[in-house]
Amino acid sequence: MIWDTKNKTITKTFPTPVQQSCVNYLSYNAKNTSLAATTQNGDTVIYGLVSNIPVLTVKLSCSRSISAMKFHHESRSLLGLTTDEGHVVLRDITTNKDKVFFENVHASPVSDFAFSLINKDVLLSSGYDKVMHVYDIRLQNVVSTIRTPHTLTSLAINNENQVALGTKNGLVLVYDLRDLANPFKVLKGHEEEVRRVAFQPNKHKTVSADVSLREDMETLSPHKINSPVRGRASDMFFTNDTPPKNVELSVQGDAKADSFLVMMGLDKSNVDFDEEGNKSERKSDRTELRYRQLDAEKNISKMSTPLNSRTAETLGFPSPIGITNGVPDDGRGSHFNLSNVKQTNSNVNVANLDTKALEEMKDFVKLTLADVADDNRNYFLHIMMALTKQKLFLEKQLVGMNEQIQHLVQNQNALVEINRKLAMEIDQLKIQRNPF
Template sequence: MYIASVSTTIKFHEFPNGNVIHNYQPGKVEGPVRSLSWSRDGNWLVVVPHSGQTEIVGTKDQLRLLKTIHEVDEPTAACFQNTTKKNIGIGTKSGLVLIYDIKSRNVKKRFPRASTQITHVAFTAKDSHCITGCKNGEVLVYNNVTNSPPSNLRVPKSNSITCLKTNQLKRNLVLGGSNEGIIVVWDININRSKFCTEAHKAPVNAIAISPVNVDLIVTAGADRQFCFYDIADHKCIANISVENCITAVDFSPDGTHFVMGSQNGRVYIYDSRNIQQPVNSFLAHTSAVRHIAFQNRHESSDSSVCSLSKSFDNVAITQEEKRRNKSVRTSDFFGMHLYTVDAGLDRKSIASVGGEDSFIVALGLDKDNTTESINNDVFVEDISSKPNNNDLDLPCSISLQLNKPEAGDLKMKQFSSTPIFNIHHSLSELSQTSNVMHKSTTNATNSDEIKTLVKECFSEEFKTVIDDLKNDIKYESTHTTHQMRIMFLEMHMAMVKMALKLEDFSKRIRYDPHPTSNYENSLVDEIERLRKRNDFLEEQLKNLTVAKSVNGE
């Protein structure tokens, strides 16, 4: 298993000794690599250099450049999808978010453009959502299934986003950090934060989630500390100080170890069970480690997994992976009818071999879709030899021959979502039917007559079953109709009650004299006060006039 450490170059180290196996230089050496992501099976690596085009690097047999994506200009971040290795999410400097199809070598989907540069791209566990971080601090959640408008998330009390991760076990959780030292866990189902705390007194440089504990996260900041948090209990579990600033962190696939990259280019490997001291450390780069990631070890389950050729740069689907990933039926209801009739074998239900429909196999329809083949395969007369009555206890001279696979091909049924088929009950019914056929065919000497009688007996049984089903359906439909009528009646009664309440309320408003009378009384009082004031002023004016006239005389 490799550990990929990224600065201006990418180095692949053995775990846990740290020996350098490969050294890869993407594009031109103009600055640190912007983004790095492993494919699901760990054989490919998508790299976004500081300047230039996105590159896909193969690491399975030997380190080599498989493809350069020229169809997307000015990429800033890229990430493989989690369920397939043929699709890559790419963010650009202009705010575009694209899904690139490696097989067809074109852009498969375009999401609405963001307002600023894309800095982070990630996918949820089942690739239902594409999460992108923007330079202005926005986190856009694109629905990869419905193509609905993106939802917008932000770190509280911050206008930045420095790191972004998705929880691969809880598909609705997204983690982010900011320059203000705040970490937040969003629930994208409700577009709200589930956990938020000021984890560091400096910018959050990296964040990682344990692959075995969905609630355990580790954060690293520029304050020379890394912290462990339990997001379910909303508390800090551990706070460890280090000599140099931690700039990158990642968990091993089994969760037993985690690795950290520092500002001085050293890489530290810790045991999750003892986080006080690293179990190993080595110098990986001469500058700060920008990204660090364990190699994925998932087996590819995509039937359309593609392979890139270095010389021709083409994409093809391997037939071997198609055959290996072909779905096989694990639950077969009709397989229960394929019970064995030999005395030496156990009467157990078996599932169809190869995933085919065992009911069709039992009827012989897999060979030829004719009545003759059905009669020859399912109902075979045996007049010359007597049946084994000790096993099925059938008194008639007809034996029911079922398609019985070889003992080496038997595949015992493990699980079924349907009710268990009662073999003994079916055998008793078959015995009763055989008694009737035996009484009816005592004088029969022709095999065609025997087949005709058998068909008539089973046709009567089928008719009875069909009639029962019709009665059940009729009862259920009548019961459902009755329930719907009751619901409509209750709804109508509720509407009538509401209408009566509204009518009573309107009447009370219309005929209640109190609000109107109070309003009128207040107007009358105001008018009376103004009239008295007017009389007083007129009296004052009159007295003033009389006084002036007296003084003038």
């Protein structure tokens, strides 16, 4: 059943499967067109949310005990499943065939898994074997592994490459995917098993009360709201058998360059509005929006000023300041006329307009400085990640050379031993030939 929690009513009811069993996991797909329900007997029933009937039953040939299940957050036909035998499976529900199958990747039951919010081809899994794996779905391999001293029970990842791992002894380990050597935070506070972990969603930035016009204009903007998921430009991680390509240190280079920063999802210049926009369009739209807002507010202010000019001149109302207790003024208070009131009101409007324009200019300067700071940060991070990639490649080459040297030394020692044995055999043959 699907419930409306606000009205406390049932909105949809799905038919019961033929083989009745307890439902352990539920998950909606990316477009909210399908609902997956995994039962205790190992079957996963896919319901269509339009027809409200089962359209597919997913059965794994490798296992009948599902330990975790969820849809991919971006690909609506990709369903992730993990088992108690240590398998990780990605099933395409359109063809009902396995897209990726990691067999016995964990030595114990897989406790949880999650898809990266930055790179759609990155998958993470945790298990009771105290291990967390990082996978590349497209390359279908394990690119990184973390071994901890604790039994891992749950996993979560945010859009800043931070990974939280819940443990059986009540700890929460927080890692950064850019440095998996050690957790940068260990949260204590539970005395029992941590069954689920989650990151708090990012709050929207609060804006001043005078931006209602901007919100209306943004609602009419043809651009879509940008998704936190970055588009994948190239391989995410550097593998052992692939040498690095040319390092691009320019921030304004090709968006599809083989950048380690882009792979990790840290390059904000690769964020798409509608999978075709870029950051320059975003800046220009924001600048144009600010100018439109300033022009609109100036027009509103200009429309309000004539009430104090022409109307006051044509209508001959006596000034209330020049009348005291019903007695007409004798001329001494004649300087309190409508012209002074008109001048005062115009000065107030000009002051208000100047204050608003100054505030808007301050906001515009702040936004510009924030963009410049983001560009500088991305530039230095880009350089740092490129140098890190080159360093890793050189280290791997050095390790390979060391292994070759050790192999040569072993071969040399083996040849020396063979020569020694041959010399001994020659001496024995000489002794046998000439016994005296």
